[in-house]
Amino acid sequence: MLMSIALALHVLSIVVWVGGMFFAHQALRPAAVSVLEPPTRLRLWRATFQRFFPWVWLSIVLVLASGLWMMMQFPKPPIFVHVMLGLGVIMMLIFMHVFFAPYGRLKKAVATENWKEGGKALGQIRMLVGLNLSIGLITVIVGTAGKFFI
Ligand code: HEM
Numbered sequence: 025m026l027m028s029i030a031l032a033l034h035v036l037s038i039v040v041w042v043g044g045m046f047f048a049h050q051a052l053r054p055a056a057v058s059v060l061e062p063p064t065r066l067r068l069w070r071a072t073f074q075r076f077f078p079w080v081w082l083s084i085v086l087v088l089a090s091g092l093w094m095m096m097q098f099p100k101p102p103i104f105v106h107v108m109l110g111l112g113v114i115m116m117l118i119f120m121h122v123f124f125a126p127y128g129r130l131k132k133a134v135a136t137e138n139w140k141e142g143g144k145a146l147g148q149i150r151m152l153v154g155l156n157l158s159i160g161l162i163t164v165i166v167g168t169a170g171k172f173f174i
Pocket residue numbers: 031034035038042087088090091092094095105108109110111112113115159160161163164167168169171
């Protein structure tokens with residue numbers, strides 16, 4: 025029973041976090057570039073992150089708590105679980121860097137209407153979210169198909 029709750033919370037959190045990154049990076053980003061001028065585009069991203077990032081923090085807490093708890097149920101956790109933990113921790117550190125460094129600069133740039141700095145910060149966020157999305161998709165494969173290979 026507890027195991028099914030932990031697994032459900034784990035997978036739902038991953039769907040929200042990785043799915044959100046996929047939508048932002050693959051759909052909203054190119055659409056915003058093609059239809060919005062920089063000031064509006066930067067304001068849109070600032071408002072979008074403000075709504076999405078609290079969900080990412082919640083996902084991180086739930087993924088880590090449920091993942092570590094499930095890990096403790098194994099007498100000896102399989103290798104793919106260790107790989108999942110390693111990749112998951114890297115994703116969390118990348119997100120925290122985005123949150124505290126370039127997102128902080130983006131907020132400041134939008135508040136002071138400094139569009140050049142805002143563009144630079146957004147470019148960094150885009151690169152790091154692209155990286156985290158790639159690691160996230162690989163980690164989903166490791167978490168689901170890993171048991172058949174390792
Ligand atoms: C950060 C620490 C993490 C830990 C300690 C952890 C641990 C675990 C454990 C123990 C399971 C159950 C495996 C089983 O019973 O076969 C699991 C399942 C899963 N994990 Fe993680 N995980 C973590 C992060 C992640 C991340 C970041 C992702 C994806 C981006 C992910 C995706 C999955 C998926 C999709 C499953 C479901 C596997 C299935 O039932 O088919 N996990 N995780």
